[in-house]
Amino acid sequence: MKRILGLVAATAMAAFAVPAEAQQQLKVGFVATFSGPGGALGRDLYDGFMLGIEQSGGRLGGLTTEVIREDDQLRPDVGLQVTQKLLQRDRVDIITGVVFSNIMMAIYQPIIESQTFVISANAGPSEIAGARCSPFFFSTSWQNDQPHEAMGAHLQRRGVGAAYIMAPNYQAGRDALTGFKRQFKGRILDEVYTTVNQPDYSAELTALRAARPPATYVFYPGGMGVNFVRQYAQAGLTRRVPLYSAFTVDATTVDAQGEAALGTFGTAFWTYDLATGTNELFVRSFLQKHNRMPSTYAAQAYDSARLLHAALTVSNLGNKDALRDALRKADFPSVRGPFRFNNNHFPIQNFYLYETVRDAQGRFVQANRGVVLENHRDAYASQCAMRW
Amino acid sequence: MLELLVSQALNGIQLGVLLFLMAAGLTLVLGIMNVVNLAHGSLYMVGAYLAAQMTAVTGSFLLALPMAVLATLVLGLVLEVATLRTLYQRDHLDQVLLTFGLILFFNEVVRVIWGPTALFVPVPEALDQELEFLDGEIIYPAYRLAIIAVGLAVAAFLFWLIARTRVGMLIRAGAANRDMVAALGVDIVRLNTLVFGLGAGLAGLAGVMAAPILAVESGMGDGILILTFVVIVIGGIGSIRGALVAAVLIGVVDTMGRSLLPMILRELVDRQLASAIGPAVASMLIYILMAVVLTLRPQGLFPARTG
Numbered sequence: 001m002k003r004i005l006g007l008v009a010a011t012a013m014a015a016f017a018v019p020a021e022a023q024q025q026l027k028v029g030f031v032a033t034f035s036g037p038g039g040a041l042g043r044d045l046y047d048g049f050m051l052g053i054e055q056s057g058g059r060l061g062g063l064t065t066e067v068i069r070e071d072d073q074l075r076p077d078v079g080l081q082v083t084q085k086l087l088q089r090d091r092v093d094i095i096t097g098v099v100f101s102n103i104m105m106a107i108y109q110p111i112i113e114s115q116t117f118v119i120s121a122n123a124g125p126s127e128i129a130g131a132r133c134s135p136f137f138f139s140t141s142w143q144n145d146q147p148h149e150a151m152g153a154h155l156q157r158r159g160v161g162a163a164y165i166m167a168p169n170y171q172a173g174r175d176a177l178t179g180f181k182r183q184f185k186g187r188i189l190d191e192v193y194t195t196v197n198q199p200d201y202s203a204e205l206t207a208l209r210a211a212r213p214p215a216t217y218v219f220y221p222g223g224m225g226v227n228f229v230r231q232y233a234q235a236g237l238t239r240r241v242p243l244y245s246a247f248t249v250d251a252t253t254v255d256a257q258g259e260a261a262l263g264t265f266g267t268a269f270w271t272y273d274l275a276t277g278t279n280e281l282f283v284r285s286f287l288q289k290h291n292r293m294p295s296t297y298a299a300q301a302y303d304s305a306r307l308l309h310a311a312l313t314v315s316n317l318g319n320k321d322a323l324r325d326a327l328r329k330a331d332f333p334s335v336r337g338p339f340r341f342n343n344n345h346f347p348i349q350n351f352y353l354y355e356t357v358r359d360a361q362g363r364f365v366q367a368n369r370g371v372v373l374e375n376h377r378d379a380y381a382s383q384c385a386m387r388w
Numbered sequence: 389m390l391e392l393l394v395s396q397a398l399n400g401i402q403l404g405v406l407l408f409l410m411a412a413g414l415t416l417v418l419g420i421m422n423v424v425n426l427a428h429g430s431l432y433m434v435g436a437y438l439a440a441q442m443t444a445v446t447g448s449f450l451l452a453l454p455m456a457v458l459a460t461l462v463l464g465l466v467l468e469v470a471t472l473r474t475l476y477q478r479d480h481l482d483q484v485l486l487t488f489g490l491i492l493f494f495n496e497v498v499r500v501i502w503g504p505t506a507l508f509v510p511v512p513e514a515l516d517q518e519l520e521f522l523d524g525e526i527i528y529p530a531y532r533l534a535i536i537a538v539g540l541a542v543a544a545f546l547f548w549l550i551a552r553t554r555v556g557m558l559i560r561a562g563a564a565n566r567d568m569v570a571a572l573g574v575d576i577v578r579l580n581t582l583v584f585g586l587g588a589g590l591a592g593l594a595g596v597m598a599a600p601i602l603a604v605e606s607g608m609g610d611g612i613l614i615l616t617f618v619v620i621v622i623g624g625i626g627s628i629r630g631a632l633v634a635a636v637l638i639g640v641v642d643t644m645g646r647s648l649l650p651m652i653l654r655e656l657v658d659r660q661l662a663s664a665i666g667p668a669v670a671s672m673l674i675y676i677l678m679a680v681v682l683t684l685r686p687q688g689l690f691p692a693r694t695g
Contacts, residue, residue, distance in 0.1 A: 035496070037607050039504035100567040169667045180535045192650070193667045197611060199602050202399035202532070209527070210392050226506045226603035234511065234601065236518040256506035378476055 025363065026063035026317065028308075029086035031079060031107065032097035032121075034071040037197075037223050040252045041099045041297050042071070045121050047290055048298030049096065051282070052305025060305065061312020068092060074099075076106035083107040087114050093317050094119060096304050099297075101125040101144060101172060112136050115320065117327070119308065121301040124346065126175065130380035133344040138327055140303040140334075142269050143181030143346050143378030144172060147246040148219065150351035150372045152183030152268035155215060157372075162187035164213035164241075166204065168224060176219035176246065182379065189213045201228050205235045214240055221247045226256045233260030249356050251295035254364040261356040261364060269347075270299045270336045271354045271368040278306075278333040293365060299335045302355035306332045328388060338375075344384035348375050391525040396647050397640060402532045404639025405539025409594035410612060411631040412546055413587025419626020420562040421580045423472060424483045427490035428616065429609025431588045435460045435595025436604045437498050440507040449512040449600065452489040457592045464588020468581050476580070491610065499606045506603040535597050542593065546628050559583060563626035615642075618674055622681045624688025633689060638674050645673040 002351075030049065032042035046069065053065055068090050072079035086092045087110065095111055096119040098104045104123035111118045112134045120128075124143040128134070155163060163186060167173030177191060189211050192204055208216065216237075220228040225248035232238055243264040251272070254261050270284050272293060282302055286294040310332035315322040330347075331341050342348050351373040354366040414428045438459050442452035471490070475483050510516075515531040550556035558579055570576040596608070602608065619638050623630025649667035650694045657665075681689065 035499070037605055039499060039606070040587065043504055191663055193663060194646075195667060195671045199608070199611060200399075200403060201599075203396055203643040206392060206395040206399060207647050209395075209649075223506050223603035223605045226605070227601075230603075231601060234516075234518075234531065236527060236529070243530065252505050256508045257606075258508045383567070 013260055023163075024064050026060055026065045026094070026312070027082070027090035027092040028060075028065060028067045028071055029090060029095040030067050030069045030097040031072055031086070031103070032069075033074045033099045033103070034069075034074055038074050038099060041122070041222070042097070042294075044252060044295045044297040045097055045099060045301040047286070048294065048301035049121065049305050051286055051289060051298070052302040052309070055281075055285070055306070056309045060309045061316075063317075072098075072100075072216065074350060076101070076102055079103040080106050080110065083110060085164050087111065087116060092116065094308065096308075097121055097301070098123045098333060104128065108132075108134075108137070116318075119304045121304045122297060124378075126380050128352050129344050129346050129378050130383035131385075132288075133384035133386050135324060135345075135386060138307070138341070138345045139345075139347065139364065140307055141300040142349070143380060144175050145182070145380075146373075146376060146378055147267045147269070147351060148176045148179030149183045149303075149379070150353075150376070151217060151244055151265075152180040152354055153166055153244055154265075154372045155217070156184050156186065160215045162189050162213060163215045163217050164189045164192075164211055165210055165217045166192040167219040168196045168198070170196050173219060173356055174219075179379075180217055182291075183356060183358055184217075197224060199227055201231050202235075205231060205237065207234065208241070209237065215244060216241050217244045218248055219246055222253065225249065225253050229253075229257045229264065230260045238263060243313065250366065251293045252297070254356060258364065262358065264356050265369070266354050266356070266366065267351050267372055268296050268354060268366070269349050271352055271366050273365075273368050274336065274352075276333070276335060276337045279335040279337075282335050292361065303332075303334050303336070303339070306334070342381045343388065344378070344381045345386075346378050346381065348377050350374050351376055391522065392647075395526055395528065396534070396643055398536070400638055400640030400643035402536050402639070403643060404636035405536050405543075406594055406598060407612070407615055407619050407639055408539055408632050408635035409542060409590050409597070410616040411623065411635050412542075412588040412628055414616050415620040415626055415628065415631045416559065416563070416583050416625065417587045418620065420559060420566060420583050421476065421526075422566065423476065423584075424480050424487065425584075425587075426484060426487035426613065427467070427494065427601055428587070428591050429611075429613030430491050430494035431460055431464060431591035431609070432595040432612060433498065433606070434463060434494060434608035435592030436509075436599040436602070436608060437502060437507065437595075437598040438592070439596040440509045440604045441502075443509055443599075449510065453593075453596050456596045457589055460592025460595070461585050461589035464592075465581060465585040467588070468584040472584070473577070473580075477596070493604045495610075506605040507597040509604060512602040531600060535601075537636065538593075538597060539566055541626075542590070543632050555582070613672070618678050618686075622678055622688055625688040627688070627690040630688055630690030638677070641677055642670075642674050645670040650675070 032045050034042040059065055070082035095118050098120050099122050101123040105125055115255050117136050120139045122141050124139050124141055129143045165177050167176050245266050249261045249266050251265050311326035315326040328341055336349055340348050350371050353369040353372050355369050357367045359365045417423055417425050435456055438456035439452050442455050443449050446452055511531045515534050517530050518527045519530050558574055610685050619634045623634030649670045653666050654663040
């Protein structure tokens, strides 16, 4: 009797289950850092993603799209809490956003285990690119080491014989300099790690000056970059020792850095002046809507939305394998031009050199100075067992 | 090597002077009013934001400086009257709770008003250059020398105020024994407000002076607040002299530690290990110093309080 009842119940449920084609609702959980010093990055990710949705008329893949935004406060425990809320109470179909790698590492396992797709719009920790890669994880940014590798390759190619390198003393800082050294084979005059969120670099800059290096490479994201770059210029170093960096001078910091950022070089997967048609549309719409230059963060999240739109147009939420296949094809016009996924679901893409200059309207912008690494793959993909 | 040491000493003194501006106010508030004010760092931040705003409006940092300091002072007075005053008789824990709440409040308020990205404050043009000494062996930014000069001038002013004026006498008496001062008929409430306002103004000045060299952003006061507490604990709570000595001491030890310790470590252990432990040990130095001072002189170097 029990078995029959069970059978009846199952049949009834099957009958009431909404057929995949009829499902008109897409729920996206957007986890990012919106408060505190990292808040500017979360804001840019969110604005970029929402602009991407707007380009599809508010409907990703034709589905009514609801975005539920959660602040992780740059605290892994809070990130985990809001993620569990998104998964269990809101029952979101996709999770995206995520600025910081430590947050991603905290929320990664529960998302993967619930078989929910997560599209990282920023964080790209090496573990997820390597041994812990997952069929439910995709990235529209980069693996953390890549921009640093690009700068290492650039200085190597320019024949710079030695460099003085600096970063904050935490995982991402150590990864950054490791990535740089992977490609740069010249002499490392000194490798300096400073306290995270250290406001003043006068002691380190005095030591740097005494070492008389031909080039300086640093990784100082956010407010640290504002402090470092300004103090570097104020100490009269910018014109004596060229400053190279990644994530240090970008659209979120350059207004606070002002003229100190002029003439410094960085590497990234995208610049505002890339002449892909999609990019011109993106930059124009973003400027129009927010009255500020889009950053790389905004560009990455915009691509997350465009990727989802493309994949959902040819597949549906009900069939996860079909959706994954569609995501893997990455058949969408990326702001960065050619875009395809590696076996670990990280992009294979170009990295460019940019110089910070003042444009015709007096704005400080990152002008593209050419490709450094073409179709670059991250160093961890070989450790990922996933093949497709 | 000598040039390096001289430059690093200047760096240390400059950091110390900035810490002194913060510590002078905080030590008086804690020493005289017996109030633990965690929001002191927020006043520093507000000073920096007001400097940014007023520089943008007036186009002159020198004009913005007195305006921002005055505005922060007024904000301090308002804060004292509106919130802190009711908590004087309460436990320190209540004061910590309130002032911690104020930190969160101000960090969020500046984000709402000025947005999440850092603001830009230009270095005043006359000071936007490097000065060279000893045939160009020592190069030092003029603005940082100006910070040292302003800090020393404020120190001189405070010593005069505390040692030579009637208000100063009351402040000293209040630091030594506030109940006795109140019993003698001094309006301790007004004295408190005055001291808090003065402390707020000094924190504001520190923020304004720091604005052209540091990122003006939400939360910028949180880090310096911890250093400031270290300074007043070492210097002796309620003592301006102690604050000055301890601030410069902390500034120099921190700077020297950051620059010299990794170099020394590299001679002793291998490079990889040195780069791993160097920064960690360097950032601990001032706390080790504090622990040593507390062990040898629990009252701090120049204790002001007796009761």
